[in-house]
Amino acid sequence: MLNQSLRTQATTLKAPVDPSTCSPAEHFFSTSGHAGLIVSEFSYKKEEEIYGEDEPSEYVYQVVSGAVRSYKLLSDGRRQIGAFYLPGDVFGLESGPAHRLTAEAIVDTTVRLIKRKTLEQAAATDVVIARSLWSMTAGELRHAEDHMLLLGRKNAMERVANFLLEMDRRLAVAGMMALPMCRRDIGDYLGLTLETVSRALSQLQSQGILGFSGARQIELRNRARLRNLDA
Amino acid sequence: MLNQSLRTQATTLKAPVDPSTCSPAEHFFSTSGHAGLIVSEFSYKKEEEIYGEDEPSEYVYQVVSGAVRSYKLLSDGRRQIGAFYLPGDVFGLESGPAHRLTAEAIVDTTVRLIKRKTLEQAAATDVVIARSLWSMTAGELRHAEDHMLLLGRKNAMERVANFLLEMDRRLAVAGMMALPMCRRDIGDYLGLTLETVSRALSQLQSQGILGFSGARQIELRNRARLRNLDA
């Protein structure tokens, strides 16, 4: 399955560099990364599964273009999205043997990937790599801790305001955001229904806090008021 | 402040052992742990703060006896407890410079502690220690991911059933659990009010699924039915 849409040759990256100048996410994937890590590129179509919950974790991924959702399901279909991954983000990194959430491409998506085993071996000799693995997992934990507070204690408007500010920070270009995900995805990320998300967005528009140009093209017009709404 | 109730002399642990026979939590604290890690013991009174959100993280802790809650607060006092730590559990481990939640003793509590700097230095030369730091953080992340699903998508009875099964697994002795935390703590962990928690427990009692001997002494009488209630 992996070979079906393999786009580029596997590449061995060799240029040495001072690791302190790289963010953790860049340590493994950037062309200025560590010695000898084999990186390939791969593409997934919209809605395609990248890996499933409880599947053995064979690769670590970095989004090149597109967007990914990572989620857990209950037996009756209720879904909780734990995180969205956008260009530059690393995902699928596990300390244990298996993935604990499912990852799917939200839109057509290209990723870079490294074999987990390669990374583990590198970490066994290079403490800088070992430290990076830890700090990336710690970064995911920090996000999860913030998100637990949101899911457990914030009301609908606070959740939506928080979401908009997060996406603004992560994917705003020229003051505009182009959301890759639908209202249902947003709801499943925020622990709300898609209707509640839609109503909150409409209300924010009517208050002049944001403007639409198409349902997924949003311009924040008043970040200060939005920050007030986010508890 | 730390010196006020220091109970035991600092101890240097030296006995070498095969690390694969230790759980990650034991690597640093057990007497059969790694060479040269300085461990001290310390006690906190009921309700005492162990560290605060955004404080520099100086120590890593292991509960010896008692119980700890770790939480985030919103400005208006809403609280989300991210985790309870019970005897044997390690907490306060950060990859970054500061704690991201507050930790408090729920009851009188004794902990062992290791200087974070010591651990970092050990990790810089010992890949087994480095790996343990990562896998403990990954363990917290796993718990947070499960808890996001609970907070975002489960109803009140499912949350309470999940809580009971978790506590049963972690602190049941002879089929009974002695909960160290009050109903408000349980509510703030589950994203519910204390009244909703109380009502759910009463309902489980009336169905014969559990029995009380005092509000915090609970015996699970039908774990299978409880598992069914937990989505």
Place this chain on the structure above:
DNA sequence: CGACGGATTGATCGTGCTCAAATCATGTGG
């Protein structure tokens, strides 16, 4: 242009919250 999926909006419902009171458990001082 038509069809389809996504988004918005409306109306009603229900779960869990709020406010309130009663009950129980625990510890303290006389």
Place this chain on the structure above:
DNA sequence: CCACATGATTTGAGCACGATCAATCCGTCG
């Protein structure tokens, strides 16, 4: 040892927020 105070827990009544069900509306792509 008992009386009392205090905090924790339970239970009740009513309410509100977000969910559900349903009907358009809109944008995109064939």
